[in-house]
Amino acid sequence: MISAALGRDLLDLLLPRACLGCGVRVPPEREPGLVCAACAATLREPPYPRCVRCDFPLGTGVRAEAACSECVRWPPSLSGARACSILRPPADALVHALKYDGWSGLAEVMGERMARLGVHPGVSRPFLVVPVPTTRARERGRGYNQARLLAEVVAEVTGQPVLDTLLRRPGGTTQVSLHPSQRLANVRRAFSVREDAKPRIQGACIVLVDDVLTTGATAGAAAETLASAGSGGVYLSAFTRAFPHMTESP
Ligand SMILES: [Zn+2]
Ligand SMILES: [Zn+2]
Numbered sequence: 001m002i003s004a005a006l007g008r009d010l011l012d013l014l015l016p017r018a019c020l021g022c023g024v025r026v027p028p029e030r031e032p033g034l035v036c037a038a039c040a041a042t043l044r045e046p047p048y049p050r051c052v053r054c055d056f057p058l059g060t061g062v063r064a065e066a067a068c069s070e071c072v073r074w075p076p077s078l079s080g081a082r083a084c085s086i087l088r089p090p091a092d093a094l095v096h097a098l099k100y101d102g103w104s105g106l107a108e109v110m111g112e113r114m115a116r117l118g119v120h121p122g123v124s125r126p127f128l129v130v131p132v133p134t135t136r137a138r139e140r141g142r143g144y145n146q147a148r149l150l151a152e153v154v155a156e157v158t159g160q161p162v163l164d165t166l167l168r169r170p171g172g173t174t175q176v177s178l179h180p181s182q183r184l185a186n187v188r189r190a191f192s193v194r195e196d197a198k199p200r201i202q203g204a205c206i207v208l209v210d211d212v213l214t215t216g217a218t219a220g221a222a223a224e225t226l227a228s229a230g231s232g233g234v235y236l237s238a239f240t241r242a243f244p245h246m247t248e249s250p
Helices: 005-014 037-040 091-099 105-117 136-142 144-159 178-190 195-201 216-227
Strands: 076-084 129-130 165-169 189-191 205-213 235-239
Touching: 037 136, 076 189, 091 105, 091 144, 091 205, 091 235, 105 144, 105 235, 129 144, 144 205, 165 216, 189 195, 189 216, 205 216
Parallel strands: 076 235, 129 205, 205 235
Antiparallel strands: 165 189
């Protein structure tokens, strides 16, 4: 008869699991999240001092202002944003694995970290956790919406309800091929609020959940849509943040 431990070792030999961050083999009994402890420890938050609204690193010697040059163009309805890591290894590998490689189990580790570090201090309880939706076509192709998986974990850990209130209209054009002004118009038209969810969002504080924050255009459009349907303050919580305008990594 095979002992439980030996059985696990055999299973591990047959189905070796590698850390998605570094490729090192992960002992299954110790690492539940498909990412090793060393990689999890290298995930870095944006450095201080940061903008009080959007968490953008301001550089040393700069006082935190109400709105920095990154978030000054965001609509007022997007009250704040916070990301719990910088988009560089291993955060980029985790996002890619969750989004494109079908590693939906990663949402557990990523969402748990978001609940701990990624909720903006301006958020008041109770709040609603709202995933940024993807288009139906993309969700069908992938089998799930990664933001929805993250939102479920954030909701569970914070003890707040998740509400799938936003719908995303199918857009024929991909964002990258558009001029910035067209891109803005494109995202403005992108969202609508589900009729049956409207009563619940009246005056409610909302934590929007997405995997990556880049310019804030998507979150801004989602926040405008929610605010025009009667919500209270909207705050984005992202797993990771890309800094496209920064010449050197923070
Ligand atoms: Zn690793
Ligand atoms: Zn800012």
